[in-house]
Amino acid sequence: MSNKTTRREFVRKSAAVAAGAIVLPQIISSTALGMGGKASPSNRIVIATIGTGSQGSGNMREMMKLKGQFQFVALCDIDKKHLEAGKAMVDNDYKNKDCRVYGDYRELLAKEKLDAVSIALPDHWHGIIYTEAANHKLHVYGEKPICRTIKDGQTIVSAVKKNNIIWQTGSWQRSLFNFRRGAELAINGRAGKVKYIEVGLPDGGRGIGTPPVMDVPPELDWEMWLGPALRVPYRGVSHWNWRWILDYSGGQMTDWAGHHIDIANWGTGLEHTGPVEISGKGVYPAEGLYNAPVEYDLMCKYASGIEMRVANASRLPHKMGTTWYGDLGWVHVDRGNILTASDPKILKEVIGENEIQLYKSDNHYQNFIDCIRSGKQAIAPIEVAYRAISVALLGEIAMTTGQTIKWDPEKEVIIDNPRASRLLSRPYRQPWTLPTV
Amino acid sequence: MKKQYLLIIVLACLLPFFHGCKKETGYKTLIITGQNNHDWQASSPVLKTILDETGMFSCEIMTTPEKGGDMTIFDPDFSLYKLVILDYNGDSWSDKTNTAFFDYVKNGGGVVIYHAANNAFPGWKEYNEMTGLGGWGDRTEKDGPYVYYMRDSLVIDNSPGRGGNHGKRREFLVRTRIMDHPVTQGLPARWMHGNDELYSELRGPAKNMQILATAFADSAAGGGTMRDEPMLMTITYEKGRIFHTAMGHADKDGGPAMQCSGFIVTLQRGAEWAVTGNVTQKVPFDFPDASGVVLRRDFREITFEEALENIKTYDVGKSTKNLVCIQHHITNLSGDEKGLLEAEKTMVGVLLSTNASVEAKKLLLRELSWMGTDYSVNALKDLVNNNDLKDEAQFALQRLQAGK
Numbered sequence: 038m039s040n041k042t043t044r045r046e047f048v049r050k051s052a053a054v055a056a057g058a059i060v061l062p063q064i065i066s067s068t069a070l071g072m073g074g075k076a077s078p079s080n081r082i083v084i085a086t087i088g089t090g091s092q093g094s095g096n097m098r099e100m101m102k103l104k105g106q107f108q109f110v111a112l113c114d115i116d117k118k119h120l121e122a123g124k125a126m127v128d129n130d131y132k133n134k135d136c137r138v139y140g141d142y143r144e145l146l147a148k149e150k151l152d153a154v155s156i157a158l159p160d161h162w163h164g165i166i167y168t169e170a171a172n173h174k175l176h177v178y179g180e181k182p183i184c185r186t187i188k189d190g191q192t193i194v195s196a197v198k199k200n201n202i203i204w205q206t207g208s209w210q211r212s213l214f215n216f217r218r219g220a221e222l223a224i225n226g227r228a229g230k231v232k233y234i235e236v237g238l239p240d241g242g243r244g245i246g247t248p249p250v251m252d253v254p255p256e257l258d259w260e261m262w263l264g265p266a267l268r269v270p271y272r273g274v275s276h277w278n279w280r281w282i283l284d285y286s287g288g289q290m291t292d293w294a295g296h297h298i299d300i301a302n303w304g305t306g307l308e309h310t311g312p313v314e315i316s317g318k319g320v321y322p323a324e325g326l327y328n329a330p331v332e333y334d335l336m337c338k339y340a341s342g343i344e345m346r347v348a349n350a351s352r353l354p355h356k357m358g359t360t361w362y363g364d365l366g367w368v369h370v371d372r373g374n375i376l377t378a379s380d381p382k383i384l385k386e387v388i389g390e391n392e393i394q395l396y397k398s399d400n401h402y403q404n405f406i407d408c409i410r411s412g413k414q415a416i417a418p419i420e421v422a423y424r425a426i427s428v429a430l431l432g433e434i435a436m437t438t439g440q441t442i443k444w445d446p447e448k449e450v451i452i453d454n455p456r457a458s459r460l461l462s463r464p465y466r467q468p469w470t471l472p473t474v
Numbered sequence: 475m476k477k478q479y480l481l482i483i484v485l486a487c488l489l490p491f492f493h494g495c496k497k498e499t500g501y502k503t504l505i506i507t508g509q510n511n512h513d514w515q516a517s518s519p520v521l522k523t524i525l526d527e528t529g530m531f532s533c534e535i536m537t538t539p540e541k542g543g544d545m546t547i548f549d550p551d552f553s554l555y556k557l558v559i560l561d562y563n564g565d566s567w568s569d570k571t572n573t574a575f576f577d578y579v580k581n582g583g584g585v586v587i588y589h590a591a592n593n594a595f596p597g598w599k600e601y602n603e604m605t606g607l608g609g610w611g612d613r614t615e616k617d618g619p620y621v622y623y624m625r626d627s628l629v630i631d632n633s634p635g636r637g638g639n640h641g642k643r644r645e646f647l648v649r650t651r652i653m654d655h656p657v658t659q660g661l662p663a664r665w666m667h668g669n670d671e672l673y674s675e676l677r678g679p680a681k682n683m684q685i686l687a688t689a690f691a692d693s694a695a696g697g698g699t700m701r702d703e704p705m706l707m708t709i710t711y712e713k714g715r716i717f718h719t720a721m722g723h724a725d726k727d728g729g730p731a732m733q734c735s736g737f738i739v740t741l742q743r744g745a746e747w748a749v750t751g752n753v754t755q756k757v758p759f760d761f762p763d764a765s766g767v768v769l770r771r772d773f774r775e776i777t778f779e780e781a782l783e784n785i786k787t788y789d790v791g792k793s794t795k796n797l798v799c800i801q802h803h804i805t806n807l808s809g810d811e812k813g814l815l816e817a818e819k820t821m822v823g824v825l826l827s828t829n830a831s832v833e834a835k836k837l838l839l840r841e842l843s844w845m846g847t848d849y850s851v852n853a854l855k856d857l858v859n860n861n862d863l864k865d866e867a868q869f870a871l872q873r874l875q876a877g878k
Contacts, residue, residue: 240664244765249791267840268865270790320662322765323735323798331763332662351663352653437844439808459844464872466865 082406084153085111087142087166089123090276092180093157096207097123100155100402101130107406111149113139116276117256140258142166146173153409156180157207159279160286161266164189168472171196176203176409178402181295182426183419185286188462189471190423191449196474197419205405206417208299208425210372212401219359219370220304225392227383229363232343234301237350237357238293241331242281244322248272265465272326281327287433288329289349294429295422300370301345301359303395308421311446312337312345312428319436335432340446347432434460500532501556501749508537509564512590517724518561520732520773521588527774528742528755531557541565552578556749560591566598576600579714584748586741587718592676593638604716606683606709607676609638618678623651623688623702630680637677641696643669643723645767646689648705648736656753657708657717657743658686664764668734673720674703682710687740706740708747715751717744733769736762759802760795778803782820786830788837797837804845818846822853832862839863843870850874
């Protein structure tokens, strides 16, 4: 552990020295750094990926595009095919065969000397592995939504804070111009004082009925895939499609909370608080294995009087994306570089020097590594990510119980509702437990 | 003594009256059929079953003379009814009947236009104003515009051409266009409909009409317009309210288009709206969504008690409908402590019974984990030693006892 801390501090110090315009290159030699035994610049971040499926390998690909800044040394996955593909990607890039592979994240964390980890897993694993990574004092690039339950989220937030690591959430929309610009217009009142926000997330998709129980493919460690979730027989659904099953995810609503709710919070100054009242209804599949809501419509009230509606896109006038409604008009942002307003003049507004300037990043992965070097907070830090997903998780509780939930965003407890409060956490299947911080 | 006998006799005479009380208080509804290019002998009884099931309507079916028959003998007294459902597409009625129907609607009578009833009476101006849109019967631009959605915008299209078309029968996605109308309030924005004819290119006067839902007539199925065609409409005509469903093509005994819970529920809600202008019915648990068609084989919703009985035989791979019904019931009970405790006790009963499957018990343990009380805690204690159920029992107990 002390070894890791030393290396982290070294990276930070040497970066600080470099930033101080001393031209001598800072070089360390480390056999852990690979690259054909060549010495590496000290500011190269030694990193591993846990979860090398589509999202994990996509993140890795983007990080490798930042030539020479990240050094991938090890990968972990419970699917051997994913591992092989990931290793091939890394080894091809580095033109060697050095990338080490693991089927158990605990072994990876114990054996590797790392600065950082990039983690992309089904949501039900986030609580354990994010907390473990922070407890190992590793910087983390972690996928949204950062937790499956409020309790998981609270634990991860305290682990990140206590261990003083750099955390970057995969809420990459923050690093795109149109989202930042839209949020900046909203927070500076260019549509007037914002009173109401609409957040449109995807409609739910088609079900698959209830497939029969089948043999687990030899490459898949199903027991480990399930981890803390209740044991169920394998029915051909694991990678990617886990997000339609409530044991592992909350469906589109929780999957996208870390994007458009996050942007909504950013442009309204709600990043460090939460709603005080949440009500909502969901449409749940009437048949089949997939049981996450395919439609949902939440109304969240904030202490300031602001209201936020979160619904599947088909229910909303602007469909997907975030729309801030002020007393003078509205501003809408969405993917595909969409930035529109009730009046085109709003979009030409200049934000003055004395107004709120939002954090600027043009590359989400570069921002992560820059912050590891500088020690500065990343653009999508942990508590902000927790506040975004907690809106959807509280909405999920409102939908499950059929009740209006009263939430104390300071104490982070549900008020006067023992049944709903039980849904803030989820017991882990033995032997798994949420790590202590 | 004599007085007592007399009382018993009086009460006995009244019994049938009380027994029939529920039906007597339902909105009197007349289903008109007897001629149709569709299987009206199959559809009309199903329409009656569907509406009677709500307990809000009491339906009778009246058939017209056969095609070419003497229509003057078809002379219903519309004033007896709150709702008239048209499952009719045939010979013109007598002028007297037309006038009576016109007066009924004008004075606030409710009407449901069902599927091919929008083919009927192409030459009767007032009828076409009541249906809003129609098809076939040589309808062309003279009868009014095509009305549809194109890329989320309502289009009134006066271009010339035939009225009425449909491609091959198939399951299709229905999109709710007005979410806050009493008929559609609480329904999904998108839901799958059972195998049906997707009517397209309907045209008509379209006055005072709202399109509540559409379906995309894609060209792959033939007859496709690549437009979102109107499926559910409401029309107001003077004081009358008309609900128009273009769906529900009948097979023998109804078939999937009529068994679709989306068709059934929108018909029930549309019928209530036509009578009162409001809808008090709750959206049932089995309303379909975009993930797939939901059929009701006998046209009615299963109850909580039935679902609990049915779930006893649940096994992996079987329908999850009973579980979804139970969850829905629990959500509806929110705030009703007594009701929740009753539900909990019944669920625990299944859990401890010997004739319920292990998989069924696992499902119930998950539900009890958050909605249960001490009653569940006491009942579950022994289950942690049950090899089949220990994970789920532990899960439930841990959650129930958390924070205590």
